[in-house]
Amino acid sequence: MGSYVAHSTIVKNWREHPPSSYSLKIDKLSQFNLNKYESRRFLSGGYNWRLAIFPKGNKADNGSGFISMYVEIDSTNLVSRPPTEVFAYLTFLVYSKKENKYLSIHVWGLSQVLPCDTFNDPKKGFIFDGEQCEFGVDVMVVSPFTKWEVASFNKTFDYPKFSWSVKNFSELNEKSYFSNRFSMGGRKWTLRLYPKGEKAAGGKWLSFYLKLDYDETLTADEKIYVRAHLRVRDPQGSNDITDTSTLTIGNRSRGGGWGIIRFLSLAKLRRAYLDNDDSLNVEAEFEVVSETKYSPVV
Incomplete structure (x- = not known):
């Protein structure tokens, strides 16, 4: 038919x-x-x-x-x-x-x-x-x-920035380093740096990430929406390197986050972005961290 x-x-x-x-x-x-x-x-x-x-x-x-x-x-x-x-x-x-x-x-x-x-x-x-x-x-x-x-997509923070001074940058030998944990938008976060870049960066770039802390527990269907800026500070204060993105973090991306594999070339970093104490100063600035309230049984 x-x-x-x-x-x-x-x-x-x-x-x-x-x-x-x-x-x-x-x-x-x-x-x-x-x-x-x-x-x-x-x-x-x-x-x-x-x-x-x-x-x-x-x-x-x-x-x-x-x-x-x-x-x-x-x-x-x-x-x-x-x-x-x-x-x-x-x-x-x-x-x-x-x-x-x-x-x-x-x-x-x-x-x-x-x-x-x-x-x-x-x-x-x-x-x-x-x-x-x-x-x-x-x-x-x-x-x-x-x-x-x-x-809720609320951009009100008491202080939206977290700063991290990475000491003795030229002497760092580990593959990656984590900042201290910090709270923003009701969640705990960390920053992660690869001083010589991830493997895909070919050893010539700084890799820089914002990560949801591993102690944060998301339910099976929960998501967090974040808009933030990752930044490498210029010691002279005139030419910061900034990248901005909106990301979604879910249960399957536990400990996940967002960042840039080739954030800044190491040659340029050593030339202009280490201060007099051989420290690299980075920060994360948050605009939005979502919060979701929902019925107990879905």
């Missing part, structure tokens, strides 16, 4: 009832500097899902100029092989404090289910056993949500 394509009608309206499956709040939206944010997993209909938000639109899906919202099935923890099809009735909601209601966007009815000529054609089998036919509908009755998260 061939395929039949029906055009659905997208219906938008206001409602007071909150989301039934999952609620995601983003705090400090002005500091949200990501193209995409994925929620924690939540269970619905026997499958795990994620809510994905594109605050500036998903350009790859012709979403420029709009808020883009998706749900994505998480197949990483399916016991059996992923099903070929999963049917779900979806309603996306955006809350308005002015209205104190949710703008809901959902599919409501199909104006062109099936051509009449096709329905009445006995060869197609829609009319059977004389004059019988059958219609049906799946209706999902929802209950109040119990699974939620609030992602």
Whole structure:
């Protein structure tokens, strides 16, 4: 039997009832500097899902100029092989404090289910056993949500910088060195230096990293979003070397972080970036460290 394509009608309206499956709040939206944010997993209909938000639109899906919202099935923890099809009735909601209601966007009815000529054609089998036919509908009755998260992107720090003076730099012989642990945004961090660079740097570059401390424990589905600057200070104070990045750290990247393999050539470093005491002065400056609060059971 061939395929039949029906055009659905997208219906938008206001409602007071909150989301039934999952609620995601983003705090400090002005500091949200990501193209995409994925929620924690939540269970619905026997499958795990994620809510994905594109605050500036998903350009790859012709979403420029709009808020883009998706749900994505998480197949990483399916016991059996992923099903070929999963049917779900979806309603996306955006809350308005002015209205104190949710703008809901959902599919409501199909104006062109099936051509009449096709329905009445006995060869197609829609009319059977004389004059019988059958219609049906799946209706999902929802209950109040119990699974939620609030992602905060707060740039307020008492002091956003951590400085590290690496003494006797020219005499360092170990492969790498760690700074003391320091706290920033409710998390513990360290800096890591490779005085002669990592292997991929060919022994001619300084490798410099910001690392989440190994004592930090993340849950299986937890992520930290960080925007920070790594910097090598100029002893003369006029030509610091700085690199900036936004990174995501998850459970699988325990102790992980971000850095640059070829941060600064050792030749240039020895020429201009060691002070009179043969010390290399570096620092990390933080703009954002995310904090996520979520329901106890997801």
